[in-house]
Amino acid sequence: MQKYTFNALLAVGALVLVLMAHTGHMDLYIQSVLMLMGMNIILATSLNLVNGYMGEFSCGHAGFMCVGAYVSSVITVILFTKDRVFGPPLLDPSLAIWFFPVAVLVGGVAAALVGLVVALPSFKTRGDYLAIITLAVNYMVISAIENIDVIGGPRGFSGMKRVINSMHDVADIPWMLVWVLLGTAFSVWILRRFVASTYGKGIIAICQDEVAAEIMSVNTNKMKLIAFMLSSGVAGIAGGLFAHAYGYVNPQSFNILKSTECMVMVYLGGMGSMSGAVLAAVLFTMLIEALRFGIPALDGVMHTIGLLPDSYEISQVWKWVIIPLVLILLMQFRPEGILGNKELSDVFPRLRRFYSFK
Amino acid sequence: MALLEIQGLTQKFGGLQAVSDFNISIEKGSLVGLIGPNGAGKTTIFNLTSGFYQPTEGTITFDGRDTRGMKPHKVTALGVARTFQNIRLWHDMSVLDNIRIAQHYRMGYSLWDCFARTRNHALREAEIDRIALELLDAMDLRAYADERPRNLPYGLQRRVEIARAMSIQPKLLLLDEPAAGLNSADVEGLIRLVQWIHREFDITIWMIEHQMKVVMTLCSEIKVIDFGATIAEGGPEDIQTNPKVIKAYLGDENI
C-alpha cells in the first residue's frame, strides 16, 4: 500500500482544502491564490510539453488560453444564464454542475484547433521562425476577439459569475475551487501519461534529433501535431477555469505578458520535467503573492529609515522588475532550471516508494 | 525478386549531380558493400534509400513496393533501418528509451489508449519492453540500459546505434561507415557483431565503409562508385585488383 501514499496524500490534501474553504476556515484571498496556482500549474505543464519536451520555442501560449476562456465562457453563459446579448438560458441553470466540465473541455478543443495554426507550419519550420508564428498567433487571437463585438470586444466579457452562482444554488460548496483542483489534476494526469509512454516519448526524440526520429520510424509530423494541439488544448482548459474563477475576461489579460509568465515558469522549473513545472508554478505564484505584500513592506521600511524621498513610493510595478531579474540570475547560475530535465523522483529516488504511476 | 531494387537512380542538388544512374539489386540475405572515395555520393544513396531525399529520377523498389513519395518513417516501417555516419542517437535519454522509441511504427496503441491506460496499452508497452531488453541482452548492452548514450565510449555508442536500428526488426539494415572512429579492437568486435547479426537475425545488410579490412572480410559483393557513377562491382578479390578502383582511390599514376 505504501506506493499509494502519494496519491492518497494528494486526494486528502484536496479534500481538506475544499472542506476548509467550505467551512470558512480559508478566506477568499487564499482560495484565489490556490486557484491561480492550479491554473499556473496547468499552463506551465502544458507549455512544457512544447517548449521543454519538444524543444520548440512557443511564446504565444496565452493566445490558446484566451480561446479556451472565451469559448467556454460563451457556452456557459448562453446555456445557463439570462444574458443581455444572448437572451434567456437555453438549459435549466441547475444543470450547470454537469455541463460545466463539458464546456471547459469544449473550450480546450477549440484552443487545440487554433493550435493547428501553429502545428501545421511546424512541419516545415522550427526554431526562431516558429517562435514568430506562435507570437503572431497570440496577437491575432487577441485582435480577433477584440473585433467580435457580440462578446464584448475590447471591453471584455462577463456573466460567468452567474453560472457559478447557479451552481451554488444547487449545492453550496466552493465550486470553483473544486473545478480548479479537478482541472489541474486532470491536466497534469493526461500530460504525464502522454510523456511517460513510448508514444509520447517520440516528441523527446524529435527534440534531441529530429532527423534520427523520422528515420527511426517516428511520424514526426503527427507527433508535432499532437504535441501542439495537446499543449494548446490544455492551455484552453486553464483559460476556461480562469474565466469562471474571475467571472470576467478581457482580451488583454491574455497578452504577451501572460505568455511570458508561462515561459518563466517552464524555464524556472526546468525544460522537460513535469514535476519541475509543477514546482515552478507553485513557487512562481507564491513569489508573486509574496511580492504583493513584500513591496509595500519594503516601501514602509525604506521611508521609515529615510532612504527614500517622500515623493517616491515603491510600487507594485517593481514586481515585474524583480521577477525578470530572478530569471536572469537563474539563467546565469543555473540555466537548466530547478530540476533540469529530471523528475523529482530522479533526484530523490526514495520518493519512488511512495507513489505508483500508471 | 530481389529485396531492394534500385534503377536509374539520379539525384541532383542544384547543378551538382550527386548520384547518376545508379543501379543495384540486393538479394535477400546478402551482405553488400558500397565503397568509394569521399564525396562520391555514397551517403546520398543511403539517404535516398531511406526516404530522406526524394530522387530526381529513377525508382527504388523495396520488397516489391515503390518507395517514391514515402516519408522516411513509412520507408522504415517497411523494414529499412539505418545507422548514421556521425552517430545520431538521442543522447539525453536512456539507452533503453532509445531502443523503445525506435519501435514507434509498431507501437500498436492509440492516443486514447495512452491517456486511458487501457489493457492494450499495458500489453503493448510490455511487449516493447520485452523486445528492447532482449535486444540489449543479445547485444551485450544490458548493463548500460539506464545510461545516457552521451556518457558511453564511442565504440559502445556505435553498438547502441546498431541495436536501435535492429529494434525496428528490419529486413534491410543500412550501415553508414560503422567502423569510422573505432580503434582496432573495436573494429574486430564490429566485424564479429555484423557477422553475428547477419547470421542470427537472417537479414540483409548493405554497408558503406572506408576500412578495406572490414569490407573485404564482411561483404560478398561490393559496388564501387565515384562522382556519383558506378565504376566497378564484383567480389572482394575482383575489386582489389580492379585498375579503375585503384585509380579512383589512389589517383592516376601517370601524373
Added chain:
Amino acid sequence: MEILIQNIINALQFGSFYALIAVGYTLVYGVLLLINFAHGDIFMVGAYIAFFVATFFLGEYGIISPGALSGMTVLMLSIPLTMLLTSCVGVTLERIAYRPLRNKGAHRLYVVITALMCGLILENGNLALLGASRKKFPELIDKAVWTLGDISVTNLKVAVIFTAIAVFMLLHFIVTKTKIGMAMRGISYDKFAIPLMGIPVNTIIVFTFILGSGFAGLAGFMFAMSYPILEPYMGALIGWKAFIAAVVGGIGDIRGAFLGGFLLGFIEIGVVAVFPSTLRDLLAFSVLLLILWWKPTGLFGVAKTTKI
C-alpha cells in the same frame, strides 16, 4: 488618387520606423543568432533618452539657459547624443547579460530568455522609476507642410523616410565594403575563422550592438518627434511588429529587414484604408503569417539544409 499617394507616404513613414528597428534585430541575429527580444524596449529607452537630451539642451535642468540654443541646434546636438547613449544601453546589456552566458557556452535559448527578461526590466523599470505619467516630447522644429496639389506632406515625414533610406545605404556600405562589416557577415557561419582575420569576436559583437541600438535610438528620436507622447510600453508592440517584419524579410539580412519593415508599413496602412482600423493587427499579422507559410525562412532567408 490623392488619398492613395497620401497613404503611400504614410506607409513609407511607418515602414521607416519598422525598418529602423527591424535592422537592429537583424544585425544582432546575423552575428549571434540571438533574437534580441529587448530591442523593442531599447527603442523605447531611445525615445526617453531623446526626451531627456532634448529637454536638457532646451534648458529644462538649469545647466543651459532656456532659449540659448535654437530648435535646429538642439536637434543637431540631440540626435548624435541620443544615438550614442542608446548604443551605450545596448552595449551594457550585451556586456552584463549576454556575454557572461556566451562565455559559459550556455545554450542559445537561455540567452533568448535573458533578452526577453531584460526587455521586461527596461519597460517596468522605466515605469517604476519615472512613474506612469506620460512624457510630452518638446517641439524642436516648426512643422512645415508642403502641399502639391491635394497632397500634403510634413517635413518630418519626409525626414523620417529619407533617414531610413540613408541608414540602409550606410549599412549596406558597411557590410559589403568595410572589413568589420564583412566580418559581421562571416561570423555567423564560422565564429572560429573570423578571429583569424585579425578581428576579435567581441569587438564585432560590440560593434553590432552599437549599430543596432544606435539606429534604435535614432528611430526613437524620430518617433518621439512624430508622435510626441512617450510611455514605457511604447516599445513593446512596435518592437514585436518590427521583429516579425525582420523575420518575414529573412532575419539576418539587412535588405530583408528593410523590405519587411516597409512591407509591414504598407500592409497596415492598406488594411486601415479598406477595413476598420481595429482589424489592423489581425489582418497585418495574418498576411505576414501567410508569407511565412509560403516562404518559411522569410523573403531573403536561406533555407538551411540538414546534412546527415
